[in-house]
Amino acid sequence: MNDKPVNYSHLIQVTDLKKHYNGGDIKALDGVSVNIDKGEVVVVIGPSGSGKSTFLRSLNLLEVPTSGSILFEGVDITSPDVNINRLRMKMGMVFQHFNLFPHLTILQNMTLAPRKLLGLKKEEAEARAMDLLGKVALSDRAGAYPSQLSGGQKQRIAIVRALCMSPDVLLFDEPTSALDPEMVGEVLDVMKTLANEGMTMVVVTHEMGFAKEVGNRVIFMDQGRVVMDNTPSAVFDNPDNERLRTFLAKVL
Amino acid sequence: MTLGFMAALPDWLVNWWTDLKDQFILNFIKDDRYRYILKGLGVTLEVTFFAVLLGIAIGVIVAIIRSTHDKLVTDMRAGIARFILNILNALVKLYLTVIRGTPVVVQLMIAYFVIFSSSKNKILVAILAFGINSGAYVAEIIRSGIMSIDNGQFEAGRSLGFNYVQTMIYIIIPQAFKNVLPALANEFIVLLKETSVSGYIGLEDMTKGGDIIRSRTYSAFMPLLAVALIYLVIVVFFSRLVSMLERRLRNSER
Numbered sequence A: 001m002n003d004k005p006v007n008y009s010h011l012i013q014v015t016d017l018k019k020h021y022n023g024g025d026i027k028a029l030d031g032v033s034v035n036i037d038k039g040e041v042v043v044v045i046g047p048s049g050s051g052k053s054t055f056l057r058s059l060n061l062l063e064v065p066t067s068g069s070i071l072f073e074g075v076d077i078t079s080p081d082v083n084i085n086r087l088r089m090k091m092g093m094v095f096q097h098f099n100l101f102p103h104l105t106i107l108q109n110m111t112l113a114p115r116k117l118l119g120l121k122k123e124e125a126e127a128r129a130m131d132l133l134g135k136v137a138l139s140d141r142a143g144a145y146p147s148q149l150s151g152g153q154k155q156r157i158a159i160v161r162a163l164c165m166s167p168d169v170l171l172f173d174e175p176t177s178a179l180d181p182e183m184v185g186e187v188l189d190v191m192k193t194l195a196n197e198g199m200t201m202v203v204v205t206h207e208m209g210f211a212k213e214v215g216n217r218v219i220f221m222d223q224g225r226v227v228m229d230n231t232p233s234a235v236f237d238n239p240d241n242e243r244l245r246t247f248l249a250k251v252l
Numbered sequence B: 001m002t003l004g005f006m007a008a009l010p011d012w013l014v015n016w017w018t019d020l021k022d023q024f025i026l027n028f029i030k031d032d033r034y035r036y037i038l039k040g041l042g043v044t045l046e047v048t049f050f051a052v053l054l055g056i057a058i059g060v061i062v063a064i065i066r067s068t069h070d071k072l073v074t075d076m077r078a079g080i081a082r083f084i085l086n087i088l089n090a091l092v093k094l095y096l097t098v099i100r101g102t103p104v105v106v107q108l109m110i111a112y113f114v115i116f117s118s119s120k121n122k123i124l125v126a127i128l129a130f131g132i133n134s135g136a137y138v139a140e141i142i143r144s145g146i147m148s149i150d151n152g153q154f155e156a157g158r159s160l161g162f163n164y165v166q167t168m169i170y171i172i173i174p175q176a177f178k179n180v181l182p183a184l185a186n187e188f189i190v191l192l193k194e195t196s197v198s199g200y201i202g203l204e205d206m207t208k209g210g211d212i213i214r215s216r217t218y219s220a221f222m223p224l225l226a227v228a229l230i231y232l233v234i235v236v237f238f239s240r241l242v243s244m245l246e247r248r249l250r251n252s253e254r
């Protein structure tokens, strides 16, 4: 990759981000400003429809914002002359419904992008994939198809598929919400390990335990705005905001 | 031996058999008439085969234009790219409406007597006409295949850094194609049978071959039955082939 080095103070710097639908009737994001630094684990919480997914998906332009700016490594990704595909290679994303490619084996799921986009040789890409599969204890499933895996296994694969691109940040949109309760733990454990290894992560989740234990910061969103952006203890132990208290009373 | 065996049978059966034999000889053996059907079969298969190839080529392109337009145009900035996409989409829609709104026989005749009236190459005109016709149906089949793929697949591809076209090629089209394979095979079978109207432009396909024999021998039963039987065998053969292929594809995901 031959991007020129740019000086930047935050890995991701979001300023006054707005996303409107129906010509402004629906304000999914209504002026969101957030900074995310390298190595941070930022957990995004909030009631349904508060704009968490829209915020997360704006970070890699799966949603195109109506206005505002998103600097990623110092580059404004909303500017029309930015190669968004290049930037997305550095921002992994993990979806609620895994979105593994059903026509490819696990190994092919993991090597497709590195081979086609990073130009890795088959052997290199496979070595990297096998290494990561070992880390999530799924080496023996390399040749399987996604339909042969449990939900928890699928999500672990989805995480390492994203990691195969060696991203600078990982975005998670409710990674455990589609899982049976007994499988939530194995996925959270993988995320915990990643966090301990210093991976920058933005995680939308309803797992308050994870937010408390692993999060460096918790962002509480409501009606398209950031209501609170503080440490887990400030958010959970003495929430000094009425809406936050109402929300926490419901989920805790 | 043979005579003794025949004598034991009732008269009407013997007469029927002799009649059948005579008819067979008259319709197929005499003057090598079977060749009309054999040569016709070759023409039928040739026209079908190349028309299918043309149809798939047109169909894939049209389907990609249609689904790209539906998916992207609302998010596109005004500019030359959006303008071109809108024009292409309008043209393609016109093509679909006209082709699917008129009978294939009429299209074939227009192709031969109007558009390519200077051409003497009936096979080529038939291939073009049936291919262009089939493309409209193939396009809708493939488009429905593309639309049936969960949008999450598209997002997963884009989030890894694939561009629109790469996502289509590596992720969407392989899945879509697999989903619509039965429908595509069915389209091929339909096309095979549709080419039987080629006689309208004087092309001697299998149906026309049978008809020529009928006009020579003044007996319709044998030649037409033979033609029908051959169509049936081919169609059943291909249907089997397709369900085998389908099973194979499905197993690869288990």
Ligand SMILES: Nc1ncnc2c1ncn2[C@@H]1O[C@H](COP(=O)(O)OP(=O)(O)OP(=O)(O)O)[C@@H](O)[C@H]1O
Pocket: A021, A022, A026, A027, A028, A046, A047, A048, A049, A050, A051, A052, A053, A054, A055
């Ligand atoms: N394509 C769309 N068209 C119109 N409105 C939309 C669209 N996408 C999202 N919205 C609206 O934007 C708001 C924010 O949605 P978003 O999905 O970001 O919420 P969320 O916080 O992720 O909710 P949940 O916890 O249910 O996932 C909601 O009111 C939603 O209805």
Ligand SMILES: [Mg+2]
Pocket: A052, A053, A054
């Ligand atoms: Mg959401």
